[in-house]
Amino acid sequence: MKSFELYVDPACPWSWLAVRWLTGVATERNLELTWRSFSLWKRDGDQQGVGLPPFIRDLAVATSKQSLRLLRVFEAPRDADRADQIQPLYLAWGERVFKPGPPMAPDEMVVKELVLAAGLEGFVAAADDERWDTAIELSMGDLAALAGPTPLMPTLVSADP
Numbered sequence: 001m002k003s004f005e006l007y008v009d010p011a012c013p014w015s016w017l018a019v020r021w022l023t024g025v026a027t028e029r030n031l032e033l034t035w036r037s038f039s040l041w042k043r044d045g046d047q048q049g050v051g052l053p054p055f056i057r058d059l060a061v062a063t064s065k066q067s068l069r070l071l072r073v074f075e076a077p078r079d080a081d082r083a084d085q086i087q088p089l090y091l092a093w094g095e096r097v098f099k100p101g102p103p104m105a106p107d108e109m110v111v112k113e114l115v116l117a118a119g120l121e122g123f124v125a126a127a128d129d130e131r132w133d134t135a136i137e138l139s140m141g142d143l144a145a146l147a148g149p150t151p152l153m154p155t156l157v158s159a160d161p
Helices: 013-029 038-048 054-079 083-097 110-118 121-128 128-146
Strands: 004-009 033-039 155-158
Touching: 004 013, 013 033, 013 083, 033 054, 033 083, 033 128, 038 054, 038 128, 054 083, 054 110, 054 121, 054 128, 083 110, 110 121, 128 155
Parallel strands: 004 033
Antiparallel strands: 004 155
């Protein structure tokens, strides 16, 4: 089995495309994926999409804010030895946010609905608990140590020597 750490921001459409491909071939290719958090909101704040049309820029900013909330939820089950819950939660998010049709930013209720639907009722409050930001920042620091201060999303790192 080949192990990879996959750094993603759920707001990133490129991460979504990579995740769909990787999860689709993981079994066939004997891949083990470990989900790592990366927040474009923490990295770029409201400066995302500079140079893009205002509608797209505003969409990216709003989606990144909700994505940070989802990343906080990712970190809570990870801390409780339930990291296996991250992938299904991320896939549910992607299906909801990146569905065909006009793009729309998720609102605060989307994160809560997805967390509840995933059977993670005990982790709903994590979305708004800034204490989980430390774990996200540590994950981002790990990636920065490997790829430099402004890595691109998504980033796949081989965990095998």
